[in-house]
Amino acid sequence: MITEISIMRTLLSILGITLVVGVNAIFVVWFERKVAGHMQYRLGPTEVGPAGLLQTVADGLKLVSKQIIFPQSADKPIFILAPIICLVPVFIALLPVPFSATWQAHELDMGLLLVIALGLLNTLGILLAGWGCDNKYALLGASRAVAQILAYKIPLLLCILPIILLAGTFSLREIVLVQEQSTWFALYQPVGFLIYLIAITLETNRSPFDFAEAESELVAGFHTEYSGMMFSLFFLAEYTYMLVASAIASILFLGGWLGPFFPGPVWMLIKIYFFLFLMMWFRWTFPRVRVDQMLSFGWKILLPISLLNFLITAGVMAAL
Amino acid sequence: MMTSYAQDIITGLSSLLTGMKVTIKTMFTKGHTVQWPRQTAQLPLNFRGHIRLVANDSTGFAKCIACGSCVRACPSNCIEVKGEKPEGAKKKSPTLFRLDFTKCSLCGLCVESCPVAAITFSRDYALAGLTSEPFAAMNLLDEVASPFAGEEQ
Ligand code: SF4
Numbered sequence: 464m465i466t467e468i469s470i471m472r473t474l475l476s477i478l479g480i481t482l483v484v485g486v487n488a489i490f491v492v493w494f495e496r497k498v499a500g501h502m503q504y505r506l507g508p509t510e511v512g513p514a515g516l517l518q519t520v521a522d523g524l525k526l527v528s529k530q531i532i533f534p535q536s537a538d539k540p541i542f543i544l545a546p547i548i549c550l551v552p553v554f555i556a557l558l559p560v561p562f563s564a565t566w567q568a569h570e571l572d573m574g575l576l577l578v579i580a581l582g583l584l585n586t587l588g589i590l591l592a593g594w595g596c597d598n599k600y601a602l603l604g605a606s607r608a609v610a611q612i613l614a615y616k617i618p619l620l621l622c623i624l625p626i627i628l629l630a631g632t633f634s635l636r637e638i639v640l641v642q643e644q645s646t647w648f649a650l651y652q653p654v655g656f657l658i659y660l661i662a663i664t665l666e667t668n669r670s671p672f673d674f675a676e677a678e679s680e681l682v683a684g685f686h687t688e689y690s691g692m693m694f695s696l697f698f699l700a701e702y703t704y705m706l707v708a709s710a711i712a713s714i715l716f717l718g719g720w721l722g723p724f725f726p727g728p729v730w731m732l733i734k735i736y737f738f739l740f741l742m743m744w745f746r747w748t749f750p751r752v753r754v755d756q757m758l759s760f761g762w763k764i765l766l767p768i769s770l771l772n773f774l775i776t777a778g779v780m781a782a783l
Numbered sequence: 784m785m786t787s788y789a790q791d792i793i794t795g796l797s798s799l800l801t802g803m804k805v806t807i808k809t810m811f812t813k814g815h816t817v818q819w820p821r822q823t824a825q826l827p828l829n830f831r832g833h834i835r836l837v838a839n840d841s842t843g844f845a846k847c848i849a850c851g852s853c854v855r856a857c858p859s860n861c862i863e864v865k866g867e868k869p870e871g872a873k874k875k876s877p878t879l880f881r882l883d884f885t886k887c888s889l890c891g892l893c894v895e896s897c898p899v900a901a902i903t904f905s906r907d908y909a910l911a912g913l914t915s916e917p918f919a920a921m922n923l924l925d926e927v928a929s930p931f932a933g934e935e936q
């Protein structure tokens with residue numbers, strides 16, 4: 464039933480999510496460059512704004528004002544659609560994410576499933592981008608992304624399954640509430656937690672698994688031909704995707720908004736940015752592995768261990 | 784086979800952790816960046832800028848006696864020297880000392896060949912320009928006093 468309150472709520476959610484996505488991108492890009500700089504004895508951005516905080520805004524303005532170049536042989540509708548398909552799902556994926564017991568855009572009893580399903584669309588966007596611009600490097604990058612999704616999605620799901628068994632629900636909010644009764648699921652599922660961390664690094668296409676872009680081999684991979692605003696949409700999607708993956712990680716394994724002293728959203732943000740920092744730490748420490756190494760790692764190590772982890776959890780739960 | 788599988792995972796994980804320890808330690812050290820132009824880096828002692836004329840401590844005139852030794856020594860033909868005897872002096876003094884810095888390879892043969900140690904390398908590193916002309920004919924006499932002051936050159 465559509466009431467004034469539900470319309471207000473929808474509008475406020477849209478506003479809130481847009482704000483979260485925008486502010487997060489500005490902050491995280493700056494943060495990543497700072498982390499990268501300091502990890503390499505550099506300083507990172509220092510010029511624009513205090514401690515270079517507005518650097519991302521300046522870069523964004525530069526990107527927006529640049530010309531968008533369409534390759535002559537590009538499949539134009541697909542070319543335009545690809546960044547949109549990458550970006551829109553992450554907006555929707557933020558809908559069921561609770562930032563506290565009450566701060567949630569929309570409670571869904573299948574929230575986790577929705578987020579996982581939308582995560583697949585990211586790869587579709589990358590595939591379309593690689594296909595649509597008629598560039599061999601872009602196509603190679605896109606095909607790698609598709610090979611990659613097969614290698615990590617199954618282990619990812621297999622380490623989410625025990626959580627669902629433990630919590631008995633698909634709702635992100637209730638998963639946290641169950642952890643309020645017991646304790647953080649990371650303590651029950653240390654192996655699952657580790658595999659999840661690896662899998663989200665794969666899922667967000669970040670180093671050491673950034674084959675789809677692999678600038679030293681593929682120019683810029685799937686977004687080789689993109690420029691200006693359309694390129695920044697991919698960028699925005701990547702960083703928002705990191706936010707969603709980190710939020711889900713903190714909800715599933717670290718008890719979401721639970722924590723002493725501070726109000727819920729503060730804890731939620733602390734945990735999210737902890738995961739984001741972890742991903743940056745990975746990126747600026749590990750060199751990119753080869754595609755075949757990643758595939759054999761996914762199929763021969765991640766998959767059996769996560770399957771075993773799931774079976775043991777299920778067995779123990781059945782025995783108790 | 785099973786043990787080597789587990790062994791691989793454990794050594795792999797520990798090597799990853801070692802790497803992460805290095806980067807996190809680095810993150811909390813001070814950066815090495817020198818923020819030019821607000822800060823300048825220390826030049827190494829044997830830094831070679833373009834050559835310059837050394838002045839005589841007491842007179843302030845160039846030590847150069849316009850012998851032409853450096854002109855002959857330079858493998859790239861970058862130096863051009865002309866000299867005359869100033870009124871009442873025993874030795875010549877340069878009236879023209881021009882360097883084509885666009886061709887100079889900073890080899891130092893001119894510095895070594897000078898019998899009176901009249902040239903050294905400057906420590907001037909912030910050279911930039913919009914055209915090459917100023918560097919193709921650098922007048923090195925500018926920096927030393929001239930015994931021909933007042934006369935037409
Ligand atoms: S440094 Fe070498 S190249 Fe340069 S002027 Fe002297 S002799 Fe010529």
Ligand code: SF4
Nearest residue numbers: 847848850851853897
């Ligand atoms: S070798 Fe020395 S003294 Fe002779 S012309 Fe060159 S700078 Fe002057």
